[in-house]
Amino acid sequence: MKIYPRRSTLLRLGGLFCVVSVLCLSVWMLFQTTQAKASVSQKEKPVCVSGFASDHDLAHQFDYDTKAPMQMKEVRVTRQGSVSIHDITYVSQGEVVSAYLVMPAGKGPFAGVLFLHWLDSSATANRSEFLEEAVTLAQKGTVSLLPQGKYPWIEAPKDSTHDCAATIRQTIVFRRGLDLLRSQPLVDQQRIALVGHDYGAMYASIIAGIDPHLKAVVLMALTYRFSNWNVPYFLDTLSPRERLAYLEKTASLDPLNFVGHIAPTPLLFQCARQDAYISLADVNNLVEVTNQPYTLHLYTADHSLTDGTSQKDRLAWLSTQLGLQ
Known part of the structure; x- marks a missing residue:
């Protein structure tokens, strides 16, 4: 054509x-x-709200999908007498978390404790810190979960944007651990306690301040702002102006915002007189914003609180609060 x-x-x-x-x-x-x-x-991507935000907005920084699959897997089981120690993993927002799940013998119902460990250069600065105590409590009828922390234990602070996201993510990891503990069929959901030391206590203060269903809380050797430790020990090259900016941008995460909301849950503070990282003024700053009922114990010990007396007091206090024999 x-x-x-x-x-x-x-x-x-x-x-x-x-x-x-x-x-x-x-x-x-x-x-x-x-x-x-x-x-x-x-x-x-988690982002910090303003340090002047409402209590509602402060709490909702740590929202997450409570219905997401836990994907718990058992790696191995060891035994100490009648107590079984399960080395497990669970998943939080795509992150695989290692933990110990310590179980007593018997049919329950059992009390529960979530233990959050400290940061240090010692061999116990990990999920094993409270393992001995968890075994002792198991012999009295308690299931304990001891998750491994990542930030700042493995992933160090870098800057305010990174640290806001990492702190929120780590808080959610531990909240998921609390969900896992509550999901255990032999655990009495009305008798669950939370124990934290050092950075673990700072995360515990956040969780206890936004979760009204805990039976008891123990906070050991914590400071009232994340910047009190993040800046001098990880970000010490920041100028005075940069340090102030860091404090302002991360202020919404600070324990100072949450300890006042732990009440009416019974709270035990355990602090050391010879603590190189926390002054008595720091302790006072926390206590001043904390509502009753709380108990403050000061020990002739250092930041590790490995004096023996603090451990004995902690176990006795938890036994009373959780109704253990």
């Missing part, structure tokens, strides 16, 4: 228009997909 020049030109222009249209549509769709992914990523 013969094609006249004008028709041929029109056909070529029409074909070119179609090609350009397809290319434009492809670019637009790629842009929209990229924007959508960026939007989702931005929504999923």
Whole structure:
């Protein structure tokens, strides 16, 4: 068939228009997909609210999907007498968390304790710190969970943006641990306590301040702001102005905001007179914003609180609060 020049030109222009249209549509769709992914990523990335935010907004920084599968897996089981120590993992927002689940013999119902460990250079600065106490409590009818912390134990503080996200993520890891403990069929959900030491106590103060269902809380050797430790021990090269900016940007995470909301749950503070990391003024700053009922014990000990007396007091106090024999 013969094609006249004008028709041929029109056909070529029409074909070119179609090609350009397809290319434009492809670019637009790629842009929209990229924007959508960026939007989702931005929504999923935890961000600190203002330090002057309402109590409601402070608490909701730590929201998470409570219905997400726990995906608990057992790695191995060891025994100490009648007590079984389960080396397990569970999942929090895609992160695999190692933990010890310490179980007594018997049919229950049992009390429960979530133990959050300290940060130090010693061999006990991990999930094993409270293992001996968990075994002792198991012999009295208690199930304990001892999860391994990541931030700042393994992942160090870097800057305010990173540290806000990491602190929120770590808090959720421990809240998921509390969910796991509550999900155990032999655990009495009305008798669950929370114990934390050092950074573990700072996370415990947040959790206890936003979770009204705990039976008892023990906070050991903690300071009232994350910046009190993050800056001098990890970010000591910051200028005075940068230090102030860091404090302001991370203020919404500080225990100072949450310890006042632990009441009416009974609370035990355990602090050391010879603590190189916490002054008595720091202790007073926490106590001043804490509501009754609470008990404060000061020990002739250092930051580790390995004097023996503090452990004895802690176990006795938990036994009373949880109704253990």
